[in-house]
Amino acid sequence: MNEILNNLLSLHSESEIAEFKEARNSFDFNKLGKYFSALSNEANLKKLKCAWLVFGVKDNRTVVGSQFRTNLQDLQSLKKEIADKTTSRLTFVDIHEIEHPDGRVLLFEIPAAPQGLPIAWDGHYYGRDGESLGPLNLEEIERIRRQNRASDWSAVTLPSASITDLEPAAIEQARENFFQKNPKLVQEAKQWDIATFLNKAKLTINGQITRAAILLLGKAESSHFLNPASATITWILKDRDGLERDYQHFGCPLLLGVDEVFHKIRPLKYRYMKEGTLFPEEVEQYDPYIIREALNNAIAHQDYELGGKITLVEFEDGRLCFSNVGQFIPGSVESVIQTDAPESRYRNRFLIDAMVNLNMIDTIGSGIRKMFLIQKKRFFPLPEYDLKDNRVQVTVIGRVVDMAYARKLAEYPNLTLEDILLLDRVQKRKPLTDDQAKYLKSLGLIEGRKPNFHISAQIANHSGERMQYIHNRALDDQYYKELILAYLEKFGTAKRVDINGLVLDKLPNVLDETQKYNKVKNLLQALKQKGLIESEGKSWRMSKKI
Structure with missing residues (x-):
């Protein structure tokens, strides 16, 4: 670090990726955050791994020493304070404290903004023009955002990796999956050696091991090839009060990890209350397709450059919550369901192609829609997507929340999925737009005044819920x-x-x-x-x- 400091001090002037501040005793926290955003974005644009903010040094590179946060614990807590206000909770790689002959110097090592993700401080993007701090211009913001479209993290080859870094059991399972996906190639594929199979399955490129191959088939000890990305799925079991009861981490190879996570989920049955012949007696609490689809989607679409992991939280009250880091590229779940077609672009195209060949996912764009249709058929609430904070979180409920609503679905089996999406919002007491409310009222499905809509008398009469209707209806x-x-x-x-x-x-x-x-x-x-x-x-x- 002394060598790095000397190199910085030898610069002729400050630049887009190096900033010097005296900070003799203190420094404005908000301004520190702005410099973090600016230097992170500039390092990305210059294709560098990091940028540097230096405390205890004048603009002319004279060391004067800094007493900024001399307590080590206070200094390290700055990482969380910065993360709380930056995009994707990005923070310092490290804060280096150097005792220079002329005084204490702090080197803040600021990571480059991840590909495709400009870094904001408190909701605003900053950059630098030479030594000047200011807003990051729109052209530069778009340059960073376009990076994801031009590169594919999963397709990067690893020259130092070889087939010996792959798990033999995972390779055999991959072969079986490939045969299921491509039955016409079974006889031919049985003659391929491992190297040929990996090329044909699009896990390698001209025999070179890719990040996708390590992620799906790599040995546990081979995960270092992916650093700083995390090839981890964490399963957590929580009780009805949200307290953690159990957990387990699953790493490479994720092809086998998905099965291991699947078997951690308790195989409980859901028994319906007897309601004539409208409902089955009992079903599995969670449909296997939904679990695997949600897990495989998280693997396929995770933004690995952000360093996060995939989590699956199982709640004892009958909920599964899947989450992965990265923006939801289609923009909204409604658009995916309405379009019912493949996406025009993907974050990890090479990984997705490999997962298609291994029968883990498909690219016809119907996976999410099928999850919704399965829940509809069971009369369970539809999957809930939360797309905030650069994260995709999917909650699946394995029980009937509102029996009256379930009866209504049973009585109207021909309602479109789009109509049920809106009715599901009414069930969950979520707001409707004026147009949505007008549409549902035109179908006679809801009554009431905004925002307190409820299921209409028409459905109540069909489902035998007259008493509930009266309870929902406001008197004058x-x-x-x-x-x-x-x-x-x-x-x-x-x-x-x-x-x-x-x-x-x-x-x-x-x-x-x-x-x-x-x-x-x-x-x-x-x-x-x-x-x-x-x-x-x-x-x-x-x-x-x-």
Whole structure:
């Protein structure tokens, strides 16, 4: 590190990838974050591994020493503080503390922005023009974003790796999978040696081992070829309170790892309540196709350059939550379902081609749609996608959450998946756009006022849910007002708790507890504005004006 410092001090001036600050005692944290964003982005654009921010040195490269965060624990905590406000929680590779003869120097080693992902600080992208700090211009932002389209992490060959770095059991399983995917080639493929098979299956390039080959078939000890990327799937079991009960990590070869993770999931049955002949007696809590599809999708589409791992959290209350790092390239799940066609571009094209040949995934674009259709057929809630924070998270529920909703699906088997997507939003109390609400109302599927929509009487009558419909349907406000007035006329005064007890259980079930309390508050204010009631301390009574 002393050699690196001397090289930096020998520069004629600051540059896009080197910045010097005196920082004798302190330094503005927000400005530090801006420099982090700028230097990270500039290192990417210059195809360097890192950039440097140096504390304790003047602009003219004279060492003056810095007392910035002299406590080692405080200094190292800066990594998390920076990560909390940067894209994908990127932070320093390391913070190096050097005792120079002229004073203490800090070298902040800032990693280059990952390919295709410009780094923002607190939501804004920064760059440098020579020594000047400023916003990263749009052309440079797009240059970084285009990098993913021009390169493929998974296709990079590893000159120092060989077939001996691959797991023999994984190679044999790959052959079996290849035969299943390509039955017409079975006789010919049985004659191929290992090197020929790997080339034909698109795991190697002209005999050279690729990152995709190590990821899918590599021995556990071969994962170092992928550093700093992580070839890890972590399974976690959590109880109903969200507390961790068990966990296990699975690494290379992921072709076998998927099966190992699959067998960690408890093979429980879901038993339906008896409802005539509408429902089966019991089913597997999770359909095997959904588990494998979600896991294989996470492997195929993970952004390995971000260094994250794939996780599968199994909750004892009947949920599976899959997650991987990287943006969801199609943009939205709705667009995937509606298009029902292959994507025009992929992050890891070479890896995906190999996984297709090994019968792990397909590229016809129907995998996600099939997951939704399986859940629909079971009358379970549809898969839930969370695409925030440069991460894809998929939650699959292995039970009926709302039996009334399940009955409605059973009664209307011909509803399109697009219609059910919207009804699923109503079931989960998620907002609808005005157009979506108008569309569902035009079909007679929902009633109510925004945002408190509920399943309509039409479906309720078909499904036998008349009582639930009545509970969801709001009575006229005048009814509630007359109840309050009648109470006050009879008893003279009433505290808010008395009025709550009078009205709350009569409000529609579609309202949550907070909405019900606000409803009572609005009823009281409306009666007060009309001069019918008035407050007296913490009590209400009939107005003296009447």
